[in-house]
Structures are given as C-alpha cells and as structure tokens.
Amino acid sequence: MDTHKVITSWKGKMKFESDNPSGDIITMDSGPDNGGEGSGLRPKAMMLSSLAGCTGLDVASLIEKMKLDVEDFRIDTEGDLTEEHPKTYHTVRVDYHFYGKNLDEKKLERAVNLSVDKYCGVMVMFRQFSKVETNIHYHHTK
Template sequence: MASHTVTTTYKKEMQFETDSPTGYKTLIDTSPENGGRNEGMSPKALMLSSLAGCTGLDIVFVLNKMRVAVPEFKMEVKGELTEEHPKYYHKVWLDYHFYGNDLDEAKIQKAVDLSESTYCGVMEMFRRFATLEVGVHFHKINA
C-alpha cells in the first residue's frame, strides 16, 4: 500500500518548514493577527493548492495523452469555512480556466471529467467534508 511521509519543522515565531518526500521545502505561516508574518502558505490555503495541483496534474497528463495543446491553463479555488471551531471548508468552488484560440473544448472537458471522477484523490478527500462546485471556462487569447 502506498504512503507518503513529510517532515514539518518549527522555524521561528509561527513559522514552520515542511518538506515533500522528494525534498522540496515549503514555508507555512499565519497572518500577523495570529502571531505570524505571512511569510508562507497557511495550512488551509495549502489544502486548496493541493486540490488544484492534483487535478491540474491529472488534466495535463490526460491532455498530453490525447495530444491536445493548451497554451494557458489556471485554476482558481475558493473555500468557505464553517463558523465554529474547528473551522473547515464546507463549501469549495473550483474554476478551471483554459486560454487559447483553437481549444478542443470537448477533449479538455473530458480530461476535467476524468480527473474529477477517476484520478484526483485530493478531490475525493474534499468530497468527504465539503460541497464541491466546479466550473470550466474557455477564453480566447487576444492577438
């Protein structure tokens, strides 16, 4: 069975450094009102980034297999927290934005659907605690 291990080390004040299994390091911090300096990602923001990263990797992999080029692609993820502690995301909006003048919208949509339904484990984890709304948007690039 696959597993992952990360090591997170206290640095100073409210800042931590966490590493990936491959050795890449990321800073975690909080806002000044919570004693931090905003010098790193907050833990909850990292969760939203993980969702975007997971599905984004899936989509690029599938599009490469389909031989579909996308000049520009980004995702915007917004999470709404519960009012009571422990606060967690109970609603999440994930918007995919694809930019290009000759986009194969049907194949791109298929790649998104495959990520959502089959491949993205982080998305499946989010579905266990949050309502997830997804939008796919296609944009022309001005020449």
C-alpha cells in the same frame, strides 16, 4: 501500499518548515493577527493548492495524451470556511480556465471530468468534508 512521510519543524513563533517526499521544503506561517509574521503559506490555503495541483496534474497529462492545443491553463480554487471552530471548508469552487486558438471544448471537458470523477485523490478527500463545485471556462484567443 505507498506511504508518504513529511517532517515539519518549528522555526519559532508561528513559523514551521515542512519537507516533502520530493525533497523540497515549504514554509508555513500565520498572519500577524494570529501571532505570525506572514512569511509562509497558510495551511488551509495550501489544501486548496493541493486540490488544484492534483487535478491540474491529471488534466495536463490528459491534454498531452489527447494531443490538445491549449496555450495556457489555470485553476482558480476558492473555499468557504465554517463560522465555528474548528473552521473547515464547507464549500469549495474549482474553476478551470483554458486559453487557446483551437480549444476542443468537448475533449477538455472530458479531461476535467476524468480528473474530477476518477483520478484526483485529493478531490475525493475534499468530498469527504465539503461540497465541491467545478466549472470550466474557455477563453478563445485570436
């Protein structure tokens, strides 16, 4: 069984630093409206980044394995928060954007679906508390 451990340290006011098993450190802070200085990432928004990063790593790996011709790839992730505290994401939209001259739409859709349905553990976790909608957008370049 794998276990991940991170250590998060208070740096004053509303600012925290958190390490990662990779050794990298991120800074989290709230905005001025919540007593912070806005000098770091917001924890809830980082969850959206984690979701995009997880599925993105899957799709990038599959693009390579399938030898697909993709010039660029972007994931736009939006989460709608509940009105009442504790505010949680009730709906999340994940939009995959692929750019290239020779996009194989069928194989790219398969790569996304494999990530969404089989490989991305963060996606599975999100589905425990929110509705997750996914869309794929193809941008054919000349």
